[in-house]
Amino acid sequence: xxxxxxxxxxxxxxxxxxxxxxxxxxxxxxxxxxxxxxxxxxxxxxxxxxxxxxxxxxxxxxxxxxxxxxxxxxxxxxxxxxxxxxxxxxxxxxxxxxxxxxxxxxxxxxxxxxxxxxxxxxxxxxxxxxxxxxxxxxxxxxxxxxxxxxxxxxxxxxxxxxxxxxxxxxxxxxxxxxxxxxxxxxxxxxxxxxxxxxx
Amino acid sequence: xxxxxxxxxxxxxxxxxxxxxxxxxxxxxxxxxxxxxxxxxxxxxxxxxxxxxxxxxxxxxxxxxxxxxxxxxxxxxxxxxxxxxxxxxxxxxxxxxxxxxxxxxxxxxxxxxxxxxxxxxxxxxxxxxxxxxxxxxxxxxxxxxxxxxxxxxxxxxxxxxxxxxxxxxxxxxxxxxxxxxxxxxxxxxxxxxxxxxxx
DNA sequence: GTTTCTCACATACACCGTGTATGTCGTTAG
DNA sequence: CTAACGACATACACGGTGTATGTGAGAAAC
Numbered sequence: 001x002x003x004x005x006x007x008x009x010x011x012x013x014x015x016x017x018x019x020x021x022x023x024x025x026x027x028x029x030x031x032x033x034x035x036x037x038x039x040x041x042x043x044x045x046x047x048x049x050x051x052x053x054x055x056x057x058x059x060x061x062x063x064x065x066x067x068x069x070x071x072x073x074x075x076x077x078x079x080x081x082x083x084x085x086x087x088x089x090x091x092x093x094x095x096x097x098x099x100x101x102x103x104x105x106x107x108x109x110x111x112x113x114x115x116x117x118x119x120x121x122x123x124x125x126x127x128x129x130x131x132x133x134x135x136x137x138x139x140x141x142x143x144x145x146x147x148x149x150x151x152x153x154x155x156x157x158x159x160x161x162x163x164x165x166x167x168x169x170x171x172x173x174x175x176x177x178x179x180x181x182x183x184x185x186x187x188x189x190x191x192x193x194x195x196x197x198x199x
Numbered sequence: 200x201x202x203x204x205x206x207x208x209x210x211x212x213x214x215x216x217x218x219x220x221x222x223x224x225x226x227x228x229x230x231x232x233x234x235x236x237x238x239x240x241x242x243x244x245x246x247x248x249x250x251x252x253x254x255x256x257x258x259x260x261x262x263x264x265x266x267x268x269x270x271x272x273x274x275x276x277x278x279x280x281x282x283x284x285x286x287x288x289x290x291x292x293x294x295x296x297x298x299x300x301x302x303x304x305x306x307x308x309x310x311x312x313x314x315x316x317x318x319x320x321x322x323x324x325x326x327x328x329x330x331x332x333x334x335x336x337x338x339x340x341x342x343x344x345x346x347x348x349x350x351x352x353x354x355x356x357x358x359x360x361x362x363x364x365x366x367x368x369x370x371x372x373x374x375x376x377x378x379x380x381x382x383x384x385x386x387x388x389x390x391x392x393x394x395x396x397x398x
Numbered sequence: 399g400t401t402t403c404t405c406a407c408a409t410a411c412a413c414c415g416t417g418t419a420t421g422t423c424g425t426t427a428g
Numbered sequence: 429c430t431a432a433c434g435a436c437a438t439a440c441a442c443g444g445t446g447t448a449t450g451t452g453a454g455a456a457a458c
Contacts, residue, residue, distance in 0.1 A: 006406080022310065024223075027444060039445090040408045048446070108307035111221065112364070141383065147376040151357050151384065158353035162346070165311070177346040181388070184340065185350065188387025189380070202435065226415060238416090239437045247417070 007045045009035045015056045019097035023053060023109035053109050054118060060101055061122030064092050068126060078133040085130055086182060089156060090163070090175050099164030103157045119153075127153045140189055148189065155182055206244045208234045214255045218296035222252060222308035252308050253317060259300055260321035263291050267325060277332040284329060285381060288355060289362070289374050298363030302356045318352075326352045339388055347388065354381055 013034040017026045028049055032039045046052040071088045075081040093099045102123070107115040116124070131149045134140050140148065159178040166174040212233040216225045227248055231238045245251040270287045274280040292298045301322070306314045315323070330348045333339050339347065358377040365373040 028446095029444080038408050041406075043446075044405090044407060049444095104306070104311050107303070111223075112303050112360075143379050143383070144376045147361070147373070147380055150361055151354065151377075151380050154353060154357035154360075155350065155384075158350050161311075161353075162349055174346070177343045178350075180342050181346055181350050184342070184387045185354075185384040186387065188383045188385065205435080227417095228415080237437050240435075242417075243434090243436060248415095 006035070006037060006041060010037065010042055010045060010052070011055060011059065014052050015059070015097065015101070018053060018056055018105055018109075019100050023049075023105045028052075050110060053105075057101060057106060057110075057118060058122075060098055061119075064089065064098070065122055065126055067092060078130070078137040079139050082130045082134060082186075083183065085126070086156075087179065090159060090179055093160045093163040094171050094175055096164060096168075099160035099162075103160040104164060123156065124149075124153050127156065152186070155185060202244075205234070205236060205240055209236065209241055209244060209251070210254060210258065213251050214258070214296065214300070217252060217255055217304055217308075218299050222248075222304045227251075249309060252304075256300060256305060256309075256317060257321075259297055260318075263288065263297070264321055264325055266291060277329070277336040278338050281329045281333060281385075282382065284325070285355075286378065289358060289378055292359045292362040293370050293374060295363060295367075298359035298361075302359040303363060322355065323348075323352050326355065351385070354384060 010031060014026075014031050017031055017034065021030075028039050028042050031052070032042050035042075042052065046055060068085050068088045072081045072084045075084050106118075109115075110118065119125075128149050131140070131145060131152055135145060135148075159182060162178060163171060163174060209230060213225075213230050216230055216233065220229075227238050227241050230251070231241050234240075241251065245254060267284050267287045271280045271284045274283050305317075308314075309317065318324075327348050330339070330344065330351055334344060358381060361377055362370060362373060
């Protein structure tokens with residue numbers, strides 16, 4: 001019963017190829033060939049190209065939210081928890097495939113609407129939680145919460161993209177620069193304008 | 200000599216269809232049909248689908264940067280000029296097609312790299328100018344300027360997307376909410392943390 | 399133990415969309 | 429009058445998705 005292994009191999013190859021060549025630039029024939037099966041096998045396990053991509057995406061996002069949940073669980077203060085989540089996210093984005101798949105290929109491949117639907121389950125939902133808890137703790141100046149969530153989410157996406165296109169040698173530095181700019185912008189959202197350095 | 204009229208008609212229809220159905224969802228046959236010509240005419244005036252889209256994009260962006268240049272020319276203070284540019288941009292984004300074409304379909308249609316190349320000429324370049332003048336005037340806390348430009352650019356994109364997906368009846372309110380959140384985030388980038396209300 | 403059923407794939411094909419090569423018609427220049 | 433060129437239309441080749449059908453191995457039924 002090698003079915004699971006086949007499925008995993010297809011998913012693995014698809015992850016790599018979608019990240020390397022993009023969604024449109026990757027034919028299912030290429031995926032099948034690299035996984036050493038035929039297109040028939042791919043269609044047996046996934047209902048189509050888009051479904052395969054969504055599976056790839058889900059795997060990427062699940063890995064992220066588990067990591068973030070683990071690293072923010074012990075932090076009591078919502079603001080500190082959000083910053084911890086940010087750092088965790090930025091670390092994940094240093095993986096070249098993550099940012100490309102989720103932030104770049106995602107909207108392009110699934111279409112704007114469908115992508116956002118998927119994201120609701122993962123990154124977007126996570127940001128929503130953090131922002132709500134920040135507001136609950138009185139950290140945010142009053143403005144429409146959904147709009148705030150949206151801009152925070154896009155801020156993370158901007159970092160993901162930036163890191164995805166940054167060469168391996170500059171990645172560490174870029175990660176820290178992204179962190180600094182995002183932190184500064186987030187401070188702008190606070191009702192109080194005092195900045196506690198970092199951490 | 201109806202060549203110019205034909206070209207304009209194709210460009211016009213393409214703008215509408217790309218905005219309504221997306222890049223991938225629009226076949227050149229549909230464009231040709233709506234413009235009451237054949238695909239041959241489309242290929243006569245544009246070298247291909249991507250080139251047609253780039254022409255559509257360029258027209259959208261040119262309209263924007265002219266408007267922004269006009270409305271910010273008389274503002275002396277760089278910070279106020281940037282805010283004036285922001286307002287002008289947000290107004291433009293209330294046109295349902297602009298945000299969708301530039302921020303949503305753009306990267307998807309042209310691919311990440313090519314889109315950014317195109318944007319350098321238009322919106323991205325404009326943001327770059329504003330940020331440089333802000334830094335020149337000492338408004339920005341020291342951090343990597345390119346990263347700052349990038350995040351500001353993406354902040355605008357986030358607003359463009361948000362407004363593109365907002366219904367006509369909520370657009371005015373959403374516009375103002377976007378303005379408020381962006382202004383707050385921008386204040387976070389200032390060296391001084393004092394917020395002069397708005398304006 | 400042979401038949402049958404189903405799972406996991408492979409093969410073959412129909413359809414759609416792009417791009418390109420070629421054909422046609424009207425206008426203009428010499 | 430014809431030769432050339434611009435502005436299209438027509439026809440076709442190619443690549444890619446999705447779907448329908450074929451096949452072989454193993455489990456289940458009897």
